[in-house]
Amino acid sequence: MNKEHTAHDELSSKRILVSLVKVKKYFSDGWRSLLSGSSKVRAVDGVSIDIRAGESFGLVGESGCGKSTLGRVILGLHKASSGNVLYKDDDIYNLIRNNRKAFRRQIQMIFQDPSSSLNPRKKIGRIMADPFVIHHPELSGKAVRRKSAALLEEVGLSAYHLDRYPHELSGGQKQRVGIARAMALGPEMIVCDEPVSALDVSIQAQVINLLDRLQKKFNLTLLFISHDLNVVHHLSDRIGVMYLGKIVEIAPRNRLYHQPAHPYTHALLSAIPISDPDEQKQRILLKGDLPSPSDPPAGCRFHTRCPEVLDICSQLEPQLVSVAADHYAACHLSHDNRGDRSIVH
């Protein structure tokens, strides 16, 4: 009964594209840590999620909770310390070892900082050409340029931007170039690592709409990493909430926003600013800071800040269990409810 959330759920009948099984990623300083005595940073500590083909999966959490690391593990940019990362049931490290380029064509990434994700020494034309040069060396320079121009137009730029340097573009334009580059190889999935958090609010909306349109048009699978719940709400079908390297709750978007099961999710949602000044809203203020990921608290990692902490929380780590259809939470409060399943569901 208490088994962790797995692929074999009746609601997740959609094809699983990426599956993480108890993935851990620890960072350590190598032999230097022996001298300094610093311990491993547990950026990702046992995460199991399935991302279904064609869905947009939102991953939210405070900065430092490991959500970006998780995104990079899926891309193979960081090697998981333990656990499995499967892409269409194949281990991604095998895929990378056997055919790196084929794997790269499948999953792409959009980065947080558009000014640092484009090489300042290269014109946009060369940046856009790179994917083609690497994966389709048979294409002529002219064909590459034509394709690059078409991609730029797809994301709302023009062919003349090919001859610009990144510093000649605005932040929003640069992020569009980043999106066009990610689209170049026709990927099945794109990991978006806080793609709009470095942009002005007005530009954010444009970029989000662009991503939304591209996802529908090309039936993309998105992993959308963000700390901004409004942004995630706009784009995601399902949302996972991360705290200190662990997933604490996964639920379909509307369910998560209206019936959050985890106190941390509650607190996050209560912190979303609302535009109506008359509406009264109870904000749950979390006490204290995020504990250090190199020395996470025992038991439930959230118990040091949880407003509804129980005695058991500091001793036993709650497992991620189903609290409703397609809704999972890792909290002893929902465990209690589970004792009598009929109450919840």
Add this chain to the structure above:
Amino acid sequence: MIFRFIQQLFRTNLLLGLGVVMCGGWIVVALLAPVFAPYDAVDQDLSVRLSAPDATHWFGTDHLGRDIFSRVIMGSRLSLVAGLITVILALSVGAAYGAVAGYLGKTVDDIMMRLSELVLAFPPIVLAMIIAASLGPSLYNTLLAMVVVLWPNYARVMRSMVISAKEDEYVEAARVIGASHIKIIFREILPNCIGPVLVMATLDIGNAILTFAGLSFLGLGSPPPTPEWGAMVATGVTHFIYWWIGTFPGLAILSVALAANFIGDGLRDYLDPHLSGF
């Protein structure tokens, strides 16, 4: 066509243009040295020894009556090679080594950098002497010794530049696109790190010429009658009141070092898309 190119260069990047013209001029002089030199560079004529610059000996003569103008011209062959080639070689080796160490990081970096520091532990001129002497005194061994002494500086600067540049997201972006490590190092990271290293190299060219002169003076490198700027300056020091002996080869060294500096600064601006309109 070359003229057009230089004209264009001057208009867009004055420093680079000046540097290229000066350096190019010296290279032409070195290649065609026997044509330009009015006298034989090693011919002694004691009857005119230590004569001041005049119409027959434009730069005067030294203590053995050799024509300094001819010696400066002929000396350009050795000194340019010593200055430019050693620095170019040291730069290539050091920059590539440092880039790889910085990119791979961790244990590889530790081992590679400790190895390079082995060289830095010795006083440069002493180490160059040991290497050149143990390999046997010849021009090539001396140049090799100088490269061995010089490259760790470039490796160190390059490594630290690469360590900061490799954290940039465009490097990650290149990996996600599927670029190989070689391509990432040489196409993405190096162009963003080479600026300071280039400037350092251009500052080193004058140094290299003088180091080579020092080694020649110690009997490694070019044997005495061969004209060589550094050795000529050294002669000028011993005959200080005859100012022309040391001044003209000194000016030659200055002009090459200056030209190299111009090229370095110009290149840095040229490579920086923020500044270049080329």
